Amino acid sequence: MYFGACPICKKTDGCLNIGREHWFVCHEHKKRWCAGANLFSGWRDEDESVWQENAEQIKNYEEVDPIYDPS
Numbered sequence: 001m002y003f004g005a006c007p008i009c010k011k012t013d014g015c016l017n018i019g020r021e022h023w024f025v026c027h028e029h030k031k032r033w034c035a036g037a038n039l040f041s042g043w044r045d046e047d048e049s050v051w052q053e054n055a056e057q058i059k060n061y062e063e064v065d066p067i068y069d070p071s
């Protein structure tokens with residue numbers, strides 16, 4: 001829960017990197033929230049085409065405030 005979860009289902013489908021930004025998503029409810037930038041080193045192994053794909057995938061998702069407490 002450290003990086004938050006979807007406010008509706010309290011879950012996350014994981015993280016997509018767009019450049020050095022880390023976006024967590026819920027695909028079911030089309031929500032996204034930014035966990036920060038340059039927290040994980042993985043983004044360095046990806047390139048522009050991956051980020052573009054990720055950006056495309058979540059561009060219509062609503063940006064929300066995630067929940068951090070599952071109860």
Ligand SMILES: [Zn+2]
Binds near residue numbers: 008009026028030031
């Ligand atoms: Zn959800």
